[in-house]
Amino acid sequence: xxxxxxxxxxxxxxxxxxxxxxxxxxxxxxxxxxxxxxxxxxxxxxxxxxxxxxxxxxxxxxxxxxxxxxxxxxxxxxxxxxxxxxxxxxxxxxxxxxxxxxxxxxxxxxxxxxxxxxxxxxxxxxxxxxxxxxxxxxxxxxxxxxxxxxxxxxxxxxxxxxxxxxxxxxxxxxxxxxxxxxxxxxxxxxxxxxxxxxxxxxxxxxxxxxxxxxxxxxxxxxxxxxxxxxxxxxxxxxxxxxxxxxxxxxxxxxxxxxxxxxxxxxxxxxxxxxxxxxxxxxxxxxxxxxxxxxxxxxxxxxxxxxxxxxxxxxxxxxxxxxxxxxxxxxxxxxxxxxxxxxxxxxxxxxxxxxxxxxxxxxxxxxxxxxxxxxxxxxxxxxxxxxxxxxxxxxxxxxxxxxxxxxxxxxxxxxxxxxxxxxxxxxxxxxxxxxxxxxxxxxxxxxxxxxxxxxxxxxxxxxxxxxxxxxxxxxxxx
Numbered sequence: 001x002x003x004x005x006x007x008x009x010x011x012x013x014x015x016x017x018x019x020x021x022x023x024x025x026x027x028x029x030x031x032x033x034x035x036x037x038x039x040x041x042x043x044x045x046x047x048x049x050x051x052x053x054x055x056x057x058x059x060x061x062x063x064x065x066x067x068x069x070x071x072x073x074x075x076x077x078x079x080x081x082x083x084x085x086x087x088x089x090x091x092x093x094x095x096x097x098x099x100x101x102x103x104x105x106x107x108x109x110x111x112x113x114x115x116x117x118x119x120x121x122x123x124x125x126x127x128x129x130x131x132x133x134x135x136x137x138x139x140x141x142x143x144x145x146x147x148x149x150x151x152x153x154x155x156x157x158x159x160x161x162x163x164x165x166x167x168x169x170x171x172x173x174x175x176x177x178x179x180x181x182x183x184x185x186x187x188x189x190x191x192x193x194x195x196x197x198x199x200x201x202x203x204x205x206x207x208x209x210x211x212x213x214x215x216x217x218x219x220x221x222x223x224x225x226x227x228x229x230x231x232x233x234x235x236x237x238x239x240x241x242x243x244x245x246x247x248x249x250x251x252x253x254x255x256x257x258x259x260x261x262x263x264x265x266x267x268x269x270x271x272x273x274x275x276x277x278x279x280x281x282x283x284x285x286x287x288x289x290x291x292x293x294x295x296x297x298x299x300x301x302x303x304x305x306x307x308x309x310x311x312x313x314x315x316x317x318x319x320x321x322x323x324x325x326x327x328x329x330x331x332x333x334x335x336x337x338x339x340x341x342x343x344x345x346x347x348x349x350x351x352x353x354x355x356x357x358x359x360x361x362x363x364x365x366x367x368x369x370x371x372x373x374x375x376x377x378x379x380x381x382x383x384x385x386x387x388x389x390x391x392x393x394x395x396x397x398x399x400x401x402x403x404x405x406x407x408x409x410x411x412x413x414x415x416x417x418x419x420x421x422x423x424x425x426x427x428x429x430x431x432x433x434x435x436x437x438x439x440x441x442x443x444x445x446x447x448x449x450x451x452x453x454x455x456x457x458x459x460x461x462x463x464x465x466x467x468x469x470x471x472x473x474x475x476x477x
Contacts, residue, residue, distance in 0.1 A: 014042020287413020
């Protein structure tokens with residue numbers, strides 16, 4: 001483990017670990033990344049999971065938060081081969097009558113397409129859209145005094161509402177279901193406070209920057225970030241398992257792209273008892289059961305809009321989606337789960353052999369759930385795309401145990417790095433003036449278990465690195 005000459009060590013090379021290391025290196029602090037797996041990426045990896053020539057994103061697939069992230073936009077990643085592709089329809093929500101409600105990059109076109117729900121959408125999202133650029137950094141950062149307090153308060157009043165209440169603003173069942181699916185990205189019961197925040201952020205991000213996919217697969221994001229980091233002079237070592245903080249000496253700053261449970265494992269009795277208790281009480285949310293398919297043909301969605309969408313929300317009515325999310329949090333399985341589906345090869349031909357397609361989907365299940373959801377997920381797809389099963393050449397599945405085995409940060413299959421309930425949206429993983437600082441001098445958490453939480457945006461790593469620069473390297477750029 002070559003650490004001489006490196007003032008900072010970052011453990012983990014997911015989007016937040018890479019962001020932390022880049023932020024340090026750009027400030028002139030020599031940084032070393034240690035990654036336990038053979039390749040970098042964390043949730044940004046692509047592999048032939050089904051058949052040769054079919055490229056599947058193992059975890060993350062669609063990137064509304066990366067497209068909106070101030071950190072990502074500050075980097076010249078296009079110079080390192082990263083290209084984002086915007087589908088014509090950002091997200092579609094089909095119904096049993098072969099219709100669909102859609103999210104488009106154009107706000108006005110979205111309002112128009114929503115028909116009788118358009119006025120409600122304009123009232124809910126329109127006012128926030130104008131202030132989103134001024135509050136985005138505060139919303140996607142640690143709790144503190146916002147730069148635009150009144151605008152932030154306007155957002156907060158709506159964001160703190162349970163999705164069950166916000167959905168009532170829509171007059172039709174279509175609008176209610178559309179908002180429910182957006183809010184369900186929180187992986188929380190829709191009756192909980194602040195579940196509206198997930199829906200609002202995703203819709204605002206869509207109008208601001210789209211819901212793109214990465215050409216060639218999510219691995220291209222990791223490759224671009226790591227190539228840029230190396231150009232800055234950073235060093236990456238793969239295949240290095242960190243089992244103790246003692247391995248990371250004599251670095252002045254250690255940044256851990258790890259879950260609280262992993263911090264407890266490697267820090268042991270070095271942590272004060274109160275902080276250990278706080279980390280032990282950190283709650284993890286539902287897990288996911290994830291599937292990939294190699295397909296002979298495009299998914300035959302009955303609703304034409306779904307064939308043009310990068311993301312498709314499969315859940316039918318508000319009530320059905322709400323039940324699915326409540327069940328996942330209450331330890332029960334849904335016969336008709338809410339399914340989040342992406343069809344990257346529709347817009348990126350490099351993902352599959354000529355004339356063939358790939359598809360990617362998951363549903364929420366209880367944390368650590370061992371139940372095989374293959375039949376339930378495929379039944380939901382077939383419901384809105386009759387003939388889907390006839391297109392399947394091969395499938396690959398990963399339940400919560402498989403997800404955690406692939407990435408130790410996904411405790412029980414929780415891809416958000418911890419439950420996104422009201423208490424843990426900002427006070428994650430513990431209530432502290434800086435959520436990134438641990439009580440150990442020079443040791444920081446920079447994973448999705450810190451604000452702003454899950455998603456590929458790099459902001460947990462960026463904010464943690466800024467804190468480390470302030471504390472450990474006050475003279476750095």
